[in-house]
Amino acid sequence: MDRKYLRHFIIPAVLSLVFGIGFQFMVLLLHEQDIISYFLVASVLLIAVLGATGYTFISQSRQKVDLIPYLIHPIFLLTGITGFLAFNENLFLQIAVILFAAISYFILFSENFSDLTHHAHDGVKFFIILLLYDSVFEGVYYLGITPYAILALLFFLTLLLQYHMLWRLRALHLRYGLAAVGISLFVVFVSWFLMDYYKLSSYLPLSIMILSTYYLCWGVLHHVIERNLTARIFFEYLLVCIMVLIMFFGLSSGF
Amino acid sequence: MSVFKKLFVPHQHNEYRPHLIRSKMLAVYCIGLVISQFAFVFFNGDLAEQAIAATTITSSDIIDLTNTERSNRGLTTLTINSKLSQAAYNKGLDMFADQYWAHVAPDGTTPWNFILNAGYDYIYAGENLAKDFTTATGVVDAWMRSPSHRDNVLNANFKDIGVAVVTGNFEGSETAIVVQMFGTLAPPPAPPSTPSTPTTPTNPSTPSNPTTPSNPTTPSTPSTPTTPSNPSTPTTPSNPQPPVVIKDTIPPEAPILLRPQNQSILKDMRPTIEGLAEANSTVEIFDANNSMGKVPADGQNAFSYRPDKDLSQGAHLFGATATDKDGNTSKISAITSIVIDTLPPFIDRASVEVEPFWRGSEAAVRVRLVVLAEPDQVIAKIKDTTLILASETKDLYEGVLIPPLNITDIGEILFTSVDRAGNNAELKLPIPTFPEKPVMIAGGTVLGRFTQNTQLVIEKILPKSYQENVRFFYILFSIALIGLFLTDSVVINFHGLERQNSHSMAHAAFLGLATLGITFGSFGVIL
Numbered sequence: 001m002d003r004k005y006l007r008h009f010i011i012p013a014v015l016s017l018v019f020g021i022g023f024q025f026m027v028l029l030l031h032e033q034d035i036i037s038y039f040l041v042a043s044v045l046l047i048a049v050l051g052a053t054g055y056t057f058i059s060q061s062r063q064k065v066d067l068i069p070y071l072i073h074p075i076f077l078l079t080g081i082t083g084f085l086a087f088n089e090n091l092f093l094q095i096a097v098i099l100f101a102a103i104s105y106f107i108l109f110s111e112n113f114s115d116l117t118h119h120a121h122d123g124v125k126f127f128i129i130l131l132l133y134d135s136v137f138e139g140v141y142y143l144g145i146t147p148y149a150i151l152a153l154l155f156f157l158t159l160l161l162q163y164h165m166l167w168r169l170r171a172l173h174l175r176y177g178l179a180a181v182g183i184s185l186f187v188v189f190v191s192w193f194l195m196d197y198y199k200l201s202s203y204l205p206l207s208i209m210i211l212s213t214y215y216l217c218w219g220v221l222h223h224v225i226e227r228n229l230t231a232r233i234f235f236e237y238l239l240v241c242i243m244v245l246i247m248f249f250g251l252s253s254g255f
Numbered sequence: 256m257s258v259f260k261k262l263f264v265p266h267q268h269n270e271y272r273p274h275l276i277r278s279k280m281l282a283v284y285c286i287g288l289v290i291s292q293f294a295f296v297f298f299n300g301d302l303a304e305q306a307i308a309a310t311t312i313t314s315s316d317i318i319d320l321t322n323t324e325r326s327n328r329g330l331t332t333l334t335i336n337s338k339l340s341q342a343a344y345n346k347g348l349d350m351f352a353d354q355y356w357a358h359v360a361p362d363g364t365t366p367w368n369f370i371l372n373a374g375y376d377y378i379y380a381g382e383n384l385a386k387d388f389t390t391a392t393g394v395v396d397a398w399m400r401s402p403s404h405r406d407n408v409l410n411a412n413f414k415d416i417g418v419a420v421v422t423g424n425f426e427g428s429e430t431a432i433v434v435q436m437f438g439t440l441a442p443p444p445a446p447p448s449t450p451s452t453p454t455t456p457t458n459p460s461t462p463s464n465p466t467t468p469s470n471p472t473t474p475s476t477p478s479t480p481t482t483p484s485n486p487s488t489p490t491t492p493s494n495p496q497p498p499v500v501i502k503d504t505i506p507p508e509a510p511i512l513l514r515p516q517n518q519s520i521l522k523d524m525r526p527t528i529e530g531l532a533e534a535n536s537t538v539e540i541f542d543a544n545n546s547m548g549k550v551p552a553d554g555q556n557a558f559s560y561r562p563d564k565d566l567s568q569g570a571h572l573f574g575a576t577a578t579d580k581d582g583n584t585s586k587i588s589a590i591t592s593i594v595i596d597t598l599p600p601f602i603d604r605a606s607v608e609v610e611p612f613w614r615g616s617e618a619a620v621r622v623r624l625v626v627l628a629e630p631d632q633v634i635a636k637i638k639d640t641t642l643i644l645a646s647e648t649k650d651l652y653e654g655v656l657i658p659p660l661n662i663t664d665i666g667e668i669l670f671t672s673v674d675r676a677g678n679n680a681e682l683k684l685p686i687p688t689f690p691e692k693p694v695m696i697a698g699g700t701v702l703g704r705f706t707q708n709t710q711l712v713i714e715k716i717l718p719k720s721y722q723e724n725v726r727f728f729y730i731l732f733s734i735a736l737i738g739l740f741l742t743d744s745v746v747i748n749f750h751g752l753e754r755q756n757s758h759s760m761a762h763a764a765f766l767g768l769a770t771l772g773i774t775f776g777s778f779g780v781i782l
Contacts, residue, residue, distance in 0.1 A: 089396070093775040100771075123764025130768050144402045202397065202777035208769055215765045219758065232278055233758060239281035240762050244769045246285060247729045250292045252387070252778040 012109035015052050019045065020102030027085055027094050035086075042082045049074045056109045072164045074108055077101060077128045083135025087142065088204070100127055122222075125161065130211050132157050137203035147195065151188050158184040158214060165218070171225045179224075183217040209248055216241040263739065265746040276739045276759070284732075295725060312431055314340070314418035314639045316391035321408055321416065321435070324399060330411055336438065339417025342366075342373035343434040344641070346382075347421030348673075350432055351643060352632060354425065358382060362516075370438060375415075379439040381407040386425065386432045389723075393777050394433050413437040423643035506583035507533035510558070510575040512591045520594045522676040524565040530588070531556045532577040541574045541587070542566070552577065570594050599678035600630035602670055607682070609668055611689040614657070618689060620668065623653040630672040637668050637686070726773060733770040737763045 022045045029038040050071065057070045081101045085094055104124040136153045162180035166172050190213045194206055219237040223229035265271040274280060322332040346369045349360060359365050366382040383404050385394045398404035407413075415438045422431045510532035515521055532538045532552040540547045540560050552558040571593050577585040606625035611618065622635050622644065633644045633652040644652035656668075668686050673679040740763035747759070 088775075090775055093771075096771060096775070100767075120760055120764070122758075122761035123767065126761070126764050126768055138400070141400055141402065205772050205776035205778060208772035208776070211768065212765070215761075219761060223758070235278040236281060236758065236762065239278060239285055240765065243281065243285050243288065244766070246288045246292070247733075247769070247773060248776075250288065250295075251726055251729070251773065251776075 008110050012056075012106045015109050016102040016104075016106035018048065019105045020098055022048070023081060023085065023098040023101060024095075026082070027091075027098070030085060030089075038086070039082075042078065046075070046078055049078050052105075052109060069164060069167055072161075073124065073128060074105070076132060076161070077104055077108070077124070080128050080131025080135055083139060084131045087135065087138035093204075097131070104128070125165065126211060126215060129157070129161060129214060130207055133207035133210055134203050137207060141203075150195070151192055154191050154210070155184045155188045158187045162218065162221075165222070166225075169222070169225050176221070176225060179221050183214070183221065186217060187213050205248055205252065209245060212241045212244050265743045271743065271747045271750065273739055273743060276736065276743060276762075284736075291728075292725075312388060312391045312394060312420045312433060314420050317394060317418045317420070317433060317435060318416055320391055320395040321418075324395065324408055328409060330409060331414075333413060333416035333437065336375065336415035336417050338373045338375040339370065339415055339436045339438050340419060341417070342369040342375060343417045343436045344419035344421065345369050345373065346436070347419045347432050347434045347641075348632065348634070350434075351421065351423040351425060352673075356384075356386065356425070358384070366436065370436060375438055376441045377438040378441045379410075379412045379437070381410060381413065381437040383407050383435040383437075384432065385435075387430050387778055388433065389431075397777065398435075407435075407437055410437065412439055414439045419641075420639065421641050421643075424645075503579060503581040503583060507536050507577040507579050507585040509586040510538055510552075510577045510588045512573060512575060512588050515573075515591065515593050517589075517591045518593070520596055520674075520676040522595070522597045522678050524595055524597060525562045526566070526593065526595070528560045528573055528575075528591075530558055530575060532558055532575070533579055533585075536577040536579045536585075539576050539578065541576075543572045566595055568595055568597065594676075596674065596676040597678060598628065599680040600633075600672040600674050601627040602633075602672055602680050602682045603627065604682060607670070607684060609684060609686055611687055613690065613692055614655075617657055620656045620658070620686060621653070622656065622668065622670075623651065624670060625650050626652055626672045629674060631675045632673050634671045634673075635668060636671065638666070729773050730770055733766050733773065737766045737770065740766065 022041060026038050026041050026045075029035075029041065053071050053074050054067060057067060081097065084097060088094065088097075104127055107120045107124050133154065136150055136157070140147065140150045140153070159180055162183060163172075163177070166176050166180065187210060191210050194209055216237050220229065220234060223233055260266060261269050262274050265273050318333070318335060326332055346366060349364070349369070350356065353361060355361050367377075367380055370377055370380050383398055385397060388394045388397070395408075398408055417436045417438075419434050420431055421434070422429070424430075425432065510530050512528065512530040514529040515526050528540055530538070534552060534554050534556050536552050537549050538552055538558045538560070539549045547562055548560060550558050550560040573591040573593065575588045603625040606623075608621075608623040610621045612621060613619070620637060624633070624644075626633050627650055633646070635642050635644055635654065635656055637656050637658050640656055640658055642654045642656045644654040646652045666686065667683050670682045670684070671679055672681075740759045744759040744763060
């Protein structure tokens with residue numbers, strides 16, 4: 001077997017399968033209401049994530065790399081899905097999310113080696129943010145902390161993930177950093193608006209509506225960084241964002 | 256073929272960008288979605304039956320789930336109280352009638368008014384609301400996720416519960432509103448031997464912030480009778496002046512009539528007329544040009560007058576003047592126009608049609624009847640299922656009820672008709688026997704079983720309500736767009752042009768997540 005094929009597809013596929021089975025096991029524990037074991041398995045998976053990331057980016061690339069930035073997305077994905085599964089009890093939703101998470105791990109562990117999965121990384125990033133946003137809402141309300149904690153956490157997470165993306169794009173410049181802060185503030189403002197005036201009882205649609213703001217802003221900034229932003233691309237992002245918002249507002253209020 | 260290729264397939268001649276996912280088409284989709292939304296709302300009336308059919312929430316399910324949450328935490332289960340159920344039902348009807356979504360009605364009526372009016376004298380009470388949900392589990396889950404609602408569900412002070420699921424048209428959409436009321440009855444009055452305690456009307460505080468999903472605060476402690484505070488010591492002026500008598504020649508301001516409200520319809524033949532006038536003046540009340548009587552305004556400028564004889568049915572025009580101690584009379588107040596109506600609407604018994612039938616595998620009852628004398632609402636009720644009947648033509652009301660359980664021995668149907676004054680008429684009728692449940696396909700053969708199972712699956716999957724129709728359409732639409740964006744991304748990657756349309760994958764991923772939200776998201780609202 002071609003070693004390249006093994007590295008780029010087989011090993012990431014096996015790793016994603018292992019994580020998928022692990023998440024499914026966590027769901028079974030949730031249904032048994034065994035919360036301690038649930039977090040225990042999540043901790044074991046955290047160690048597995050560390051090992052898999054180390055193997056993928058140090059052992060396979062055979063060069064000295066700072067592992068921390070590579071760990072951001074795998075660990076955030078694990079954190080997000082642990083929170084999401086704990087708070088969303090719909091079995092079909094859990095299965096769908098586990099499937100998405102397994103695919104995401106496949107993309108994360110093979111992205112450096114394939115152009116197609118490299119572009120799919122945008123999708124993984126949106127998925128991670130969605131899981132984290134939803135977990136923040138659910139967690140803060142579950143714990144009964146002040147809703148302002150949601151805004152603070154959303155700001156922190158949005159900024160951190162953008163910082164990470166700037167690092168990935170090798171664009172850690174002051175002007176892009178300020179743009180990331182601006183985007184984070186805008187996301188917080190939209191979140192505050194939606195929380196205050198749009199009282200959906202389910203946090204999944206709310207999280208996606210906030211994600212659409214991030215999707216639009218980051219999409220534009222990303223193309224600015226890559227110096228290929230055109231009016232066509234800008235309008236595509238804007239229109240896809242508007243389209244999703246129309247669908248969500250339509251479902252919730254019928255205008 | 257070339258048109259198809261241009262629209263759907265990324266290739267060299269469309270610059271690897273199918274026309275269906277270009278900016279112009281995306282703009283067209285946005286406009287189309289907005290137009291379709293308005294169209295759905297416009298034709299909502301036709302979908303009303305389907306919306307109600309999709310609501311599987313029953314009050315008994317809500318109560319069971321609530322009690323399960325309580326018993327899981329070692330709390331006592333709540334007992335169903337018919338008065339609280341009636342209060343919840345009345346609150347639901349009132350929200351549909353006045354088209355509001357709040358704990359406190361626009362006219363200031365609080366949940367506690369509904370509870371007291373139903374005859375439930377409480378010391379503790381609470382209310383949770385939900386709308387736009389299609390399952391009881393969804394409602395209770397949403398309440399349990401909200402700290403303030405959860406506090407009500409798990410409040411150890413509550414002993415009784417009443418729940419009503421009321422369906423109807425709210426702001427142009429058919430929906431179901433769930434009203435959950437909690438309470439604990441006040442203890443019986445003290446024995447006569449003990450000195451009687453002055454009872455004050457229980458007056459729970461209203462929701463401190465109705466815009467947040469907080470529920471109305473319940474009186475956490477029994478309201479204690481208030482004793483008058485120490486009377487203030489009379490103060491004397493530091494520099495007493497000799498009294499000077501000056502005759503007042505300025506007429507008072509015209510009184511202001513506060514109640515009844517202008518344009519209101521009342522069923523009280525002796526309505527109390529309340530308002531404001533100059534302190535200590537004499538207020539004369541008029542009906543058209545005829546004096547009805549006089550009443551003094553108190554030191555707080557308020558006056559209240561109740562006619563000593565019944566007023567006639569029909570329109571009345573109330574006005575008032577104020578005359579001060581020096582005989583100066585004000586101009587007449589703004590006129591308040593009311594209508595007194597004590598006659599209930601008339602349900603034409605001969606016109607009532609009640610037809611049980613099978614809608615697929617569900618038992619359903621189609622009703623049609625004529626109600627005269629301008630009813631505001633005509634409601635049909637079978638056990639816990641209520642339906643506000645729609646009127647396509649004057650006086651004729653119709654609709655389809657889906658009983659909560661798929662049973663055929665559902666007994667009686669109750670029609671209630673309420674007019675704007677609050678007069679109501681009721682008619683209870685037995686429901687005719689259900690026809691035989693139709694067997695779709697005779698089983699026994701492999702083909703027969705396959706067809707039967709397929710039909711059941713299709714019946715399960717197909718949307719049944721306005722919201723489900725829209726949701727189903729959005730899911731299909733999003734999946735189609737995801738397919739186009741993904742194909743585009745794969746093809747340009749295959750051709751090594753990844754920088755050209757590298758954002759297609761991002762669009763596909765984002766739409767994929769949105770589809771997840773559309774499919775699994777709950778769009779209900781709690782209060």
